[in-house]
Amino acid sequence: MDSSQLLGITTFTYLFASFLYIGVLLFKAGKLGVAATAFTVIALLIQTAGLALRWIESYRMGIGHAPLTNMYESVLFFSWTIIIFYLVIEWKFKTRTIGAFAVPLAFLATAYASFAPIDKGITPLVPALQSNWLLAHVITCFVGYAAFAIAAALGIMYLAKKRFGGRDKTGSTSEVLPDLKILDDIIYKSLIFGFIWLSAGIITGAVWANSAWGTYWSWDPKETWSLITWFVYAFALHSRYTRGIKNETIAWLSILGFLSVVFTYYGVNFLLAGLHSYGSG
Amino acid sequence: MYKNNSVWRLFASVKLALVTLVLIAGTSIIGTVVPQNEAIEWYAGKYGPEISQLIAILDISDMYGSWWFLGLIYLLCINLVICSIDRFPGVWKQIQADGLSFGEERLGKMSNRLSWEVKSSATQVSSRLEERLSGKGWKAKRKTTEEGILLFGQKGAWTRTGVYFVHASILVIFLGAVIGAIGGFKGFVMLPEKQVTDKIGLYGGGLLDLGFAVRCNSFSIDFYANGMPKDYTSSLTVIENGQEILTKTIEVNDPLTYKGITFYQSSYEPYQDFVITVKNPRNGAEKFFTVPFQKQVNWPEEGLRFGVINAKMRDQSLVSSKIWFTDDKGSPTTVWADDGAQTTVKREAGEYLISAKQMYATGLQVAKDPGVWWVYLGCGLMMFGLYVAFFMSHRRIWLLITETEEGAQILFAGSANKNRPGFESSFVELTEQLRDQ
Numbered sequence: 199m200d201s202s203q204l205l206g207i208t209t210f211t212y213l214f215a216s217f218l219y220i221g222v223l224l225f226k227a228g229k230l231g232v233a234a235t236a237f238t239v240i241a242l243l244i245q246t247a248g249l250a251l252r253w254i255e256s257y258r259m260g261i262g263h264a265p266l267t268n269m270y271e272s273v274l275f276f277s278w279t280i281i282i283f284y285l286v287i288e289w290k291f292k293t294r295t296i297g298a299f300a301v302p303l304a305f306l307a308t309a310y311a312s313f314a315p316i317d318k319g320i321t322p323l324v325p326a327l328q329s330n331w332l333l334a335h336v337i338t339c340f341v342g343y344a345a346f347a348i349a350a351a352l353g354i355m356y357l358a359k360k361r362f363g364g365r366d367k368t369g370s371t372s373e374v375l376p377d378l379k380i381l382d383d384i385i386y387k388s389l390i391f392g393f394i395w396l397s398a399g400i401i402t403g404a405v406w407a408n409s410a411w412g413t414y415w416s417w418d419p420k421e422t423w424s425l426i427t428w429f430v431y432a433f434a435l436h437s438r439y440t441r442g443i444k445n446e447t448i449a450w451l452s453i454l455g456f457l458s459v460v461f462t463y464y465g466v467n468f469l470l471a472g473l474h475s476y477g478s479g
Numbered sequence: 480m481y482k483n484n485s486v487w488r489l490f491a492s493v494k495l496a497l498v499t500l501v502l503i504a505g506t507s508i509i510g511t512v513v514p515q516n517e518a519i520e521w522y523a524g525k526y527g528p529e530i531s532q533l534i535a536i537l538d539i540s541d542m543y544g545s546w547w548f549l550g551l552i553y554l555l556c557i558n559l560v561i562c563s564i565d566r567f568p569g570v571w572k573q574i575q576a577d578g579l580s581f582g583e584e585r586l587g588k589m590s591n592r593l594s595w596e597v598k599s600s601a602t603q604v605s606s607r608l609e610e611r612l613s614g615k616g617w618k619a620k621r622k623t624t625e626e627g628i629l630l631f632g633q634k635g636a637w638t639r640t641g642v643y644f645v646h647a648s649i650l651v652i653f654l655g656a657v658i659g660a661i662g663g664f665k666g667f668v669m670l671p672e673k674q675v676t677d678k679i680g681l682y683g684g685g686l687l688d689l690g691f692a693v694r695c696n697s698f699s700i701d702f703y704a705n706g707m708p709k710d711y712t713s714s715l716t717v718i719e720n721g722q723e724i725l726t727k728t729i730e731v732n733d734p735l736t737y738k739g740i741t742f743y744q745s746s747y748e749p750y751q752d753f754v755i756t757v758k759n760p761r762n763g764a765e766k767f768f769t770v771p772f773q774k775q776v777n778w779p780e781e782g783l784r785f786g787v788i789n790a791k792m793r794d795q796s797l798v799s800s801k802i803w804f805t806d807d808k809g810s811p812t813t814v815w816a817d818d819g820a821q822t823t824v825k826r827e828a829g830e831y832l833i834s835a836k837q838m839y840a841t842g843l844q845v846a847k848d849p850g851v852w853w854v855y856l857g858c859g860l861m862m863f864g865l866y867v868a869f870f871m872s873h874r875r876i877w878l879l880i881t882e883t884e885e886g887a888q889i890l891f892a893g894s895a896n897k898n899r900p901g902f903e904s905s906f907v908e909l910t911e912q913l914r915d916q
């Protein structure tokens with residue numbers, strides 16, 4: 199059994215868990231809930247084993263490094279952090295409905311890693327990447343991204359609930375969704391959490407750049423986009439202090455912010471050129 | 480008062496901050512789409528004359544250093560400063576607030592409150608409660624009022640300043656950037672092996688005198704089995720006033736710093752030439768020579784002639800070379816040697832040690848940035864401030880003990896400025912600990 203097999207199994211387990219969570223939401227089948235959580239936890243464990251095995255495999259190849267150095271590995275790590283973040287929310291806020299939005303996200307990420315035409319090989323590190331700051335940089339960024347992904351999923355839930363929740367009282371899906379106030383609270387907390395990690399991610403990236411090139415900030419497209427993303431979330435956090443900003447604004451901003459995250463992480467590699475171009479492929 | 484001035488109100492407002500954030504984030508996109516730092520003709524060729532004129536007027540070719548972009552950043556800073564001056568006194572008041580001035584009326588309105596009765600006298604109860612509170616880390620103050628005995632304790636009053644640390648950190652980072660821009664420089668030098676330079680080219684144009692010299696002793700490049708580069712390293716020696724001060728082998732992520740000037744391994748350039756090093760172990764003579772491919776050199780003092788007559792390359796890198804060597808006593812020797820590896824050549828007169836390596840120039844990024852420590856300080860402050868602002872809170876508790884006929888009545892109240900659910904559960908826990916017995 200090698201790591202890519204384990205990670206392939208993970209993909210299908212997340213898919214299955216996604217169906218269970220969606221089932222819980224659509225058919226109010228509360229009993230499925232335990233199974234949904236169980237399969238998610240199992241998938242997470244398999245994925246953890248897969249990532250650990252990949253790490254070990256890289257050492258067997260004599261080029262040992264943490265599995266966080268190309269698109270394939272970072273997408274997998276991204277889905278891993280999304281699931282952890284989601285499970286913590288499920289446990290803290292005692293609601294499974296969010297899973298119908300969050301677990302499919304993790305599935306999409308692992309499916310992309312497995313099926314997209316990207317390099318899945320374990321490659322050695324070019325000199326610029328041989329730094330402990332790389333590890334700190336990637337981990338902090340992706341923990342932040344995971345929080346923002348969940349916040350965006352919650353934002354969609356918020357808007358869906360707002361649109362449909364009031365009108366039909368027939369006991370439809372939107373009624374199963376948590377209260378707007380609770381959603382707003384979790385969105386805000388996820389944004390805070392993500393903001394701290396994104397800040398740390400930008401800072402560790404700057405320190406790394408300075409130790410490798412003598413410039414902590416060079417306005418290359420990836421850096422600039424991460425800063426744009428940071429400003430979007432700074433905007434979201436401050437929007438609460440202004441009257442005249444509507445309640446659902448923060449939901450919209452959590453979605454907009456995540457689009458910016460996706461562009462920073464993914465779009466920049468393919469649409470714009472820069473220092474970080476090693477990330478493509 | 481200036482605080483009611485409408486200009487002041489504008490600059491103190493979060494609304495302006497929101498507008499500025501949108502403008503900075505929105506305009507930042509331009510520089511990620513329009514390539515930066517090209518000549519005006521380049522833009523004219525790509526976008527046409529009208530747009531290239533606009534690019535020139537708005538400084539789009541260097542937009543992150545343009546007057547209007549820096550203007551937006553200054554606007555953000557001014558906004559931050561005025562906003563803080565505007566709000567901080569209020570926050571300071573809350574930090575300093577005397578909890579002992581709170582009466583029953585205010586405590587009765589708090590959302591965390593509970594009252595109960597005990598049989599002992601008010602003075603007895605209050606001492607016991609005070610003791611128990613201090614056991615839980617709440618140093619309580621005490622005051623006797625008309626209503627009874629009031630105990631007040633608080634934790635984390637200073638955490639109300641967390642947001643101000645975050646805001647100040649942004650100013651510190653910008654300060655560091657300004658210090659770096661004024662007192663620092665960035666440049667580059669392509670330094671061939673064995674050569675010395677005391678000047679580097681600045682990115683802004685022009686040459687800079689370092690005040691000392693740097694020599695590249697050697698450069699080497701290592702590959703993984705699959706052909707990817709593994710390591711670039713340069714051995715550098717700093718020379719000042721004719722003295723060798725220090726020697727260090729630098730690589731990417733591990734630069735050399737001397738007198739605040741840092742040399743980063745940044746690139747390299749392979750040459751067609753070779754560096755041949757010859758040593759005569761019998762008299763200790765050793766010398767290196769820079770030799771073009773298939774050209775012969777002389778070392779007249781030792782009476783030697785040699786050169787590289789053949790080479791195996793992979794991409795642009797030398798794998799091994801065939802060295803031709805003679806001391807004019809007997810027929811010349813030829814020997815294959817790996818890049819840079821020392822080989823022994825046996826002649827009638829004795830052995831010689833010889834090595835040939837491809838010659839490189841090392842590309843060094845050279846930078847001085849006296850502001851970088853300010854930037855790092857700002858980053859540290861930001862992380863600290865974010866942690867305080869989001870995860871710590873100012874918690875206050877009061878116990879009002881009033882005399883009754885059978886003993887005393889206790890009103891326990893508490894408040895926190897953030898993380899109220901968390902405070903609620905610790906309040907409940909504390910209540911239980913204070914009540915039992």
Ligand code: HEM
Binds near residue numbers: 432491492494556642
């Ligand atoms: C990039 C720039 C900025 C960053 C990163 C930043 C960061 C923060 C953070 C993290 C908070 C705490 C938010 C919360 O508790 O939800 C905050 C609060 C606040 N910020 Fe900013 N800020 C920035 C710019 C500004 C500017 C320019 C102003 C000027 C008006 C401003 C005014 C405020 C105010 C009034 C608060 C609320 C303070 C309170 O809770 O007492 N911020 N800021």
